[in-house]
Amino acid sequence: MNDWVIALIKVVFIWTWTLIIATIMTWVERRGSAMIQDRLGPNRAGPFGLFQPLADGIKLFTKEDIIPEKAHKILFNLGPILFALPAFSAYAVVPFGDKIVIGGKEILLQVADVNVGFLYIVAVGSMAVYGIVVGGWGSNNKYSILGGLRSTAQLISYEVPWGIVLLTTVMVYGTFSLREISLAQQGTFLGFLPNWGIFKQPLGFILFIVTAYAEANRVPFDLPEAESEIVAGYHTEYGSMRLGLYLFGEYVNMYTLAALMVTLFFGAWHLPYVDMSKFLSPFAYGIASFLVFFAKVAFFLWLFVWVRWTVPRFRYDQVMGLGWKALIPLALANLFITALVVQLTV
Amino acid sequence: MDVYFLLFAAISVVAGLFTVTAKDALPSAMGLLTVFISLAALYLHLNAPLLAIFQVTIYAGAILVLMVFVIMLLMSPGDEMQEYQPNVAYRGLGAILSVILLGLVGVAVKGISDVVQARQLPDGFGTPGQFGNLMFKDFLLHFEVVSILLLVALVGGIYLAKKDVN
Numbered sequence: 081m082n083d084w085v086i087a088l089i090k091v092v093f094i095w096t097w098t099l100i101i102a103t104i105m106t107w108v109e110r111r112g113s114a115m116i117q118d119r120l121g122p123n124r125a126g127p128f129g130l131f132q133p134l135a136d137g138i139k140l141f142t143k144e145d146i147i148p149e150k151a152h153k154i155l156f157n158l159g160p161i162l163f164a165l166p167a168f169s170a171y172a173v174v175p176f177g178d179k180i181v182i183g184g185k186e187i188l189l190q191v192a193d194v195n196v197g198f199l200y201i202v203a204v205g206s207m208a209v210y211g212i213v214v215g216g217w218g219s220n221n222k223y224s225i226l227g228g229l230r231s232t233a234q235l236i237s238y239e240v241p242w243g244i245v246l247l248t249t250v251m252v253y254g255t256f257s258l259r260e261i262s263l264a265q266q267g268t269f270l271g272f273l274p275n276w277g278i279f280k281q282p283l284g285f286i287l288f289i290v291t292a293y294a295e296a297n298r299v300p301f302d303l304p305e306a307e308s309e310i311v312a313g314y315h316t317e318y319g320s321m322r323l324g325l326y327l328f329g330e331y332v333n334m335y336t337l338a339a340l341m342v343t344l345f346f347g348a349w350h351l352p353y354v355d356m357s358k359f360l361s362p363f364a365y366g367i368a369s370f371l372v373f374f375a376k377v378a379f380f381l382w383l384f385v386w387v388r389w390t391v392p393r394f395r396y397d398q399v400m401g402l403g404w405k406a407l408i409p410l411a412l413a414n415l416f417i418t419a420l421v422v423q424l425t426v
Numbered sequence: 427m428d429v430y431f432l433l434f435a436a437i438s439v440v441a442g443l444f445t446v447t448a449k450d451a452l453p454s455a456m457g458l459l460t461v462f463i464s465l466a467a468l469y470l471h472l473n474a475p476l477l478a479i480f481q482v483t484i485y486a487g488a489i490l491v492l493m494v495f496v497i498m499l500l501m502s503p504g505d506e507m508q509e510y511q512p513n514v515a516y517r518g519l520g521a522i523l524s525v526i527l528l529g530l531v532g533v534a535v536k537g538i539s540d541v542v543q544a545r546q547l548p549d550g551f552g553t554p555g556q557f558g559n560l561m562f563k564d565f566l567l568h569f570e571v572v573s574i575l576l577l578v579a580l581v582g583g584i585y586l587a588k589k590d591v592n
Contacts, residue, residue, distance in 0.1 A: 199479040206487025217452045220503040232495040
């Protein structure tokens, strides 16, 4: 029974934490864009405009909920739910720290350490496209359908190199469990580098971050909602909290992808050269591992914002060309070389 | 009775019926998605998590996305699919074939319950490691034959899609 309570607490904690991060990210996005464009951004609600997300939330909740007359009612309502559900469930297998000891009981800072954890993320990630497609189709609007069409093509194209890169990291670590991958990144590599995934898979990381941006529909890959061409793409007809769910789902996706980058390529909760568990009490170590992990995640979340406001959007044929002609061959070459090295060294 | 099995079996049958009877293309595809996911849930129930994940990733995440892409490319919302097969001969043939198929499935189910008794699962059953061992050691030949089949299909597809250079 006790284990059930702990599992429940973990689920509630990570759920709330993700929601808080997604909320704060909307503020970071607006203030960050303002900083990059030499503006001020929202600075009236609370200190530094920190209450702005709350005001936005109240606005979204109290707005009139409009369903277009010609829309397919069921699909229109289903779209945002189908988009947010995979986004929220993907984090279940990603760790958010090492372990914490409370009252003599060791608790892993991860909701579920399953032996197919890795593949679970791939499976859940591939479900996100249905939210966009269903919403776009259900809106019965030409811009929405174009957005949905673009998103399917983009997702199919970029899931291939994304999957191959994930496979390559599995080959390096020899496990599907994200916790074991994190644990394997302690110590040093070649004597002087931190034993992090990025030093073993530099090309893999570059490919992963590019495909992750495409998976999350972020600039420069936000073709499904390119406002200069198709108004707002798949969510053109959406308003009030339904639109809110779409926007929220995007930030939750970003959070999961950033956590995945840290887990696979940036040593998860390990500090370079320092083993925190040696000189911290077990309880303090749990907190510290969570904070270190989150600090790294925060950097990658900021990188998402940074890229969005500095890199212009691709043209559609450029996105497809990059995916099929550059990323897939590179990912395959990376896979081949990694397989060769793994075979020769083991 | 096994409630978990009955629940997902019922969902997949209902969703399957919806898939073949829906006149609107995209809701029909969503019905198929429901079938795939409830099948994956059944695989999970059978202690085959890897198979469940593959079911979701490959069928729901790749093949169905491709189908949806084609639907969006060729149809628009509000378009209804054509009337069911109007040819009476074809409909009759379909009915006979489906009865035969149902009989075959029945025989297979009966046969399986005769051959396979309930038994303890071996250690590590359904884990990715054991799956890989089976596929790349015991059944390597089958695996390679299937991969050649896929390669042939790939080459055929490229040949058909290729523009005539001359």
